[in-house]
Structures are given as structure tokens and as C-alpha cells.
Amino acid sequence: MTNKTVLHAKHLASGAKMVDFFGWEMPINYGSQIEEHHAVRTNAGMFDVSHMTIVDVQGTDAKDFLRRLVINDVAKLTTPGKALYTGMLNEEGGVIDDLIIYFFSDTNYRLVVNSATRVKDLAWMSKQAVGFDLTITERPEYGMIAVQGPAAITKVATLLSTEESAAVEGMKPFFGVQVGDLFIATTGYTGENGYEIIVPESAAEDFWQKLLDVGVVPCGLGARDTLRLEAGMNLYGLDMDETVSPIAANMAWTISWEPTDRDFIGRDVLTAQKASGDQPKLVGLALKEKGVLRTGQKVVTELGNGPLFEGIITSGTFSPTLGHSVALARVPRSVKVGDVVEVEMRKKLVKVTVTKPSFVRNGKKVF
Amino acid sequence: MSNIPSELKYATSHEWVSVAIDGIVTVGITEHAQGLLGDMVFVELPDVDDSISTGDDVAVAESVKAASDIYAPVSGIVVEINEALEDAPELVNSDAFGEGWLFKVKLDDASELEDLLDAEGYASSIDED
Incomplete structure (x- = not known):
């Protein structure tokens, strides 16, 4: 129906x-x-x-x-x-x-x-x-x-x-x-x-x-x-879901930690995550060459091999305003803006630049 | 129902092939295929002088929605590619059977064309999709 x-x-x-x-x-x-x-x-x-x-x-x-x-x-x-x-x-x-x-x-x-x-x-x-x-x-x-x-x-x-x-x-x-x-x-x-x-x-x-x-x-x-x-706005179901912490989805800014006695659902878990600093984070990726970054593609970093050092594209697309592909990706916290990482696209590794998770505001490029 | 010109031949994988002139055919993807893919953003073409065989993945049509392989509908040598697609991939959307052509092939064996579908055959193949 x-x-x-x-x-x-x-x-x-x-x-x-x-x-x-x-x-x-x-x-x-x-x-x-x-x-x-x-x-x-x-x-x-x-x-x-x-x-x-x-x-x-x-x-x-x-x-x-x-x-x-x-x-x-x-x-x-x-x-x-x-x-x-x-x-x-x-x-x-x-x-x-x-x-x-x-x-x-x-x-x-x-x-x-x-x-x-x-x-x-x-x-x-x-x-x-x-x-x-x-x-x-x-x-x-x-x-x-x-x-x-x-x-x-x-x-x-x-x-x-x-x-x-x-x-x-x-x-x-x-x-x-x-x-x-x-x-x-x-x-x-x-x-x-x-x-x-x-x-x-x-x-x-x-x-x-x-x-x-x-x-x-x-x-x-x-x-x-x-x-x-x-x-750089999240889409529920792609950029976050019930298995993802808001800290890992660029939503930390929407958490009010003060006053400390406000007992919101999930507070104890988020407090522990914040203290340990172990959550991944959501960043932007920009691909300057041909091709389109797609949801689910693996992000490989220079930090090492294995799942702990890898990330994933949560949503990717062609940006009509910029004329190249951009994506949001959940990556290890130590990855920094300006780093070059690689994405596994159609069996090839392609270099992309890490940006803040926001690309265009009011018609203008912002990264 | 999308347009399916009767003078062309078709592969079930949605490529079209023109009538051979001096043993050379033009290849593109059908209007039906571009409609399924949506707005084209990049088209990756083979190189001129590439030798291609029927069924090889020789090009990629990347749309807002997905990257899609394009298969060689015939065997031969690529003699020309549509360079206009580099700056204007949307030609594949706006004129799939005309300005949105992909590449031209000098046929190894002209009788291969007989293995392709005619317009009617292609129309019924997409009805089954």
C-alpha cells in the first residue's frame, strides 16, 4: 500500500x-x-x-x-x-x-x-x-x-x-x-x-x-x-542510524552537556564515549578527478590496515554546483582535514581530500 | 514508451549500433537506458585504436544515480570517440541516438550485426524488464 x-x-x-x-x-x-x-x-x-x-x-x-x-x-x-x-x-x-x-x-x-x-x-x-x-x-x-x-x-x-x-x-x-x-x-x-x-x-x-x-x-x-x-546535512539511514553515536555523525554540536544534571536518554553512553575519544567522526571527501563517490565505498587511510583504520562513505554523490564528486564519510578520529585518503571505487583506489563535512552554502563553495 | 529508431540495431544491454558505412558503425546507449540512469555526469570512453570484442566492458556511463558499464555490441577497432561528451555528458540524456553517440568501431566481421536485435526485438526485450 x-x-x-x-x-x-x-x-x-x-x-x-x-x-x-x-x-x-x-x-x-x-x-x-x-x-x-x-x-x-x-x-x-x-x-x-x-x-x-x-x-x-x-x-x-x-x-x-x-x-x-x-x-x-x-x-x-x-x-x-x-x-x-x-x-x-x-x-x-x-x-x-x-x-x-x-x-x-x-x-x-x-x-x-x-x-x-x-x-x-x-x-x-x-x-x-x-x-x-x-x-x-x-x-x-x-x-x-x-x-x-x-x-x-x-x-x-x-x-x-x-x-x-x-x-x-x-x-x-x-x-x-x-x-x-x-x-x-x-x-x-x-x-x-x-x-x-x-x-x-x-x-x-x-x-x-x-x-x-x-x-x-x-x-x-x-x-x-x-x-x-x-x-553537509545528514540523511537519516545513511549518515547515521540506531547503531551510530551522534558524536560519530557530526551531531555533537546538537548535544547540550549543560546543565550536567539533565538526564537525557543516552547521556551516560555519550559521556563515556566523549571521555574515551574512541568514536569515529564524520568528514567530507572531495574527489577532483572523474568518477562519483558512492554510499558504502571503503575509505583507506595511511594509519594502518584493518577495519580499525578504515572508514566508510555514508553518502556520496556528484556535486552539480562544484562539478565534481563529494561525499560524507565516517572515518577514524585521527584523520584530519587536509589529509589525502583513498577510496575503493570500482576495484581501483582513488585519492580524495578530507574536508569539513560541508561543501556549499548560499551558492558558494565553503571548503 | 521511449523512442526506438527502426534503422538501428540493439543489444539487450541497451547499446545501439548504426548501419555500417564503409565497415564503420556508431555506438551509443538507448533513450530507454539513459532514462533509467538519469542525469549523466561523466562518460568514460575507450581509446581510439583500442581493439574491442563483443561483450567487453569498454565504457562507463556515470550518472547521478550509478556507474554503469557499457558493453561492446560488436567486435573491431575503435576509430573515433565522441569528445564532446567530455564537457557535455548530458548530450547522452538529451539526444541519446544523435549527438549523444559514444564511439565508432571498424567492424572485424560485418555479419556480427545480424546477431543484434532489431527495433521490435529490443522493444519487447525492455518490456520484459
């Missing part, structure tokens, strides 16, 4: 090639994913992200619950609308999912989690919520559209009412605001400016059409993947 988003017919009308994405029939591209990629880097593109799971956590204990559930500390959120990115761990310190949490008040939060992990996320949250006074409510009655690119904000502005425009005027990155029917957030997964807009299902098709009419290019999952990878 395949799920379809409320925008399914719009995708077909735009000539989308549809694929199965963890039970959802989603557009992979509308002709050329490279052209769609460039549209987002140079102008404005949009993605149907209605398959993502919106969960509202509300009630007296909402804040205390989330302070236990995730590795970042929602107590840092004090301005209504402010969001944070973080991870939800199992007791063994592995990542169950990464997510964004929007703060409205100490008793009202909105979480956006991955669709591929929806069932286990909801089960985990329900299990952990025992003893807390709160409700966990999935909100499937919404569509979600990400509009991204240097021209995204000005193009969306032409479609907003006076009241909506006033509400988003000067909104800083990583904020969200509910105005009328729309929830508009300055978040995204591309490394460009733009919005993620949550819209009631009944209004989604109309809103999508209006965006098309002002020249926003529809983009599929293919472009979404090359854009997020250039931006």
Missing part, C-alpha cells in the same frame, strides 16, 4: 517521475535533477515534503519530557517560534532519528521527524511519555512545501497577505510562525535561504500552483539529496 501526498496530482501534471520512498510515492525528478539543483542554488525551487511527520507535544510536562527525550536542551528555547535541530537516542546512545523542534511555549512544541522512521519514532515517544502529563498528536492533515533558493523569500512574499508578510518580516533563521492557515518556518535542507511552509491539505494544491505561477521550479528527491549533501 503506497501513500500519496496531497500534491500527487500536481507532480504528475508537471511530468514528475515518481518513485517509492519508504512507502510514499514521491517525485524523484521532473526531467533533470541537475537542472532542479541549479534552480535552487541560483533562483528558487520547491519540494513537496508533505510525507514528513509533524507531531505536536502539548501539556504541563511537555518541556520536561523533551528535555529527557532529545540530546539538545529545549530549555534553551525561550522565544516563541524558535526551533532547534537535534537527535533522539536509544539507551545505547544510537540515533533513533534526527528532528526539528519548534517552541511555542513550555507546554506547546511542534516536532518534525522523518517519514521513514515515523512508526518507530511515535512508538518510542509514547513509551518514553509514560508518567508525563502530555499529549502526543500526529498532524497528518497538513501538507508541507519547502521553498528554497536565493529568490525563494521574495517569490513567496508575492503570495502572502499583508498579515502574513508582517508576521515573517525579518524572521531570523530557524524560526517558525503560525499566521492564519499557514505555518511558515525559516528552515530547510539545502543550504540556501527559504521557507518550509505547513499548509492545510485543502489549500496545498492551490498554494503549489501559485508558486509554480511565480516561477518556482518543482524539484524532486534527487535534487533534494544533492543539495543537502553539498550543504
